[in-house]
Amino acid sequence: xxxxxTRLISALTKLPGIGKKSATRLxxxxxxxxxxxxxxxxxxxxxxxxxxxxxxxxxxxxSDPCEICSSSNRDKKILCVVEEPSDLLAIEETGCYKGxxxxxxxxxxxxxxxxxxxxxxxxxxxxTKDGVFEEILIATNPTIEGESTFLYLQNLLADQxxxxxxxxxxxxxxxSLEYADKYTLGRAIQSKNYI
Numbered sequence: 070x071x072x073x074x075t076r077l078i079s080a081l082t083k084l085p086g087i088g089k090k091s092a093t094r095l096x097x098x099x100x101x102x103x104x105x106x107x108x109x110x111x112x113x114x115x116x117x118x119x120x121x122x123x124x125x126x127x128x129x130x131x132s133d134p135c136e137i138c139s140s141s142n143r144d145k146k147i148l149c150v151v152e153e154p155s156d157l158l159a160i161e162e163t164g165c166y167k168g169x170x171x172x173x174x175x176x177x178x179x180x181x182x183x184x185x186x187x188x189x190x191x192x193x194x195x196x197t198k199d200g201v202f203e204e205i206l207i208a209t210n211p212t213i214e215g216e217s218t219f220l221y222l223q224n225l226l227a228d229q230x231x232x233x234x235x236x237x238x239x240x241x242x243x244x245s246l247e248y249a250d251k252y253t254l255g256r257a258i259q260s261k262n263y264i
Contacts, residue, residue: 127172144168146203152176155247163255176218204232
């Protein structure tokens with residue numbers, strides 16, 4: 070029992086924001102509430118079995134293409150490039166953006182061994198080379214890594230006949246799109262800068 074309990078605590082600490090104390094508290098909760106625990110585990114397994122990446126934008130979805138890529142109500146001439154699916158969700162919650170998306174699945178971060186080849190940049194170039202998009206909004210996080218990724222993409226896309234824009238004021242340097250409130254993020258999208 071002790072080894073199994075320790076293994077469960079160790080597994081739970083792999084979740085973001087969960088330290089050893091929180092993992093221990095969650096483990097006791099799961100043991101005391103076995104019916105709820107089973108429902109939670111079944112929901113997680115079902116979720117993981119049904120969700121995959123959209124073959125177009127890379128977002129997590131239960132359908133391929135995802136609802137955004139297959140929607141006829143989206144503006145097909147503007148593409149917003151974000152680092153993570155959570156950034157897409159944050160932008161969608163503002164209600165200010167109605168175009169297409171492309172998710173890089175990270176940013177350029179040499180300290181973590183992540184270069185351009187580790188991101189979905191090749192897929193981005195395939196999507197943009199035919200000139201369908203009139204504007205590409207690069208909405209990377211305002212961090213050193215996000216700015217490096219933005220500059221890399223700006224240089225890479227410079228020879229294409231497309232407007233390159235960037236989200237503007239409202240998002241603090243070092244912040245994350247995922248944690249910005251929808252009003253701040255919405256204002257940043259509406260007052261984007263053209264490069």
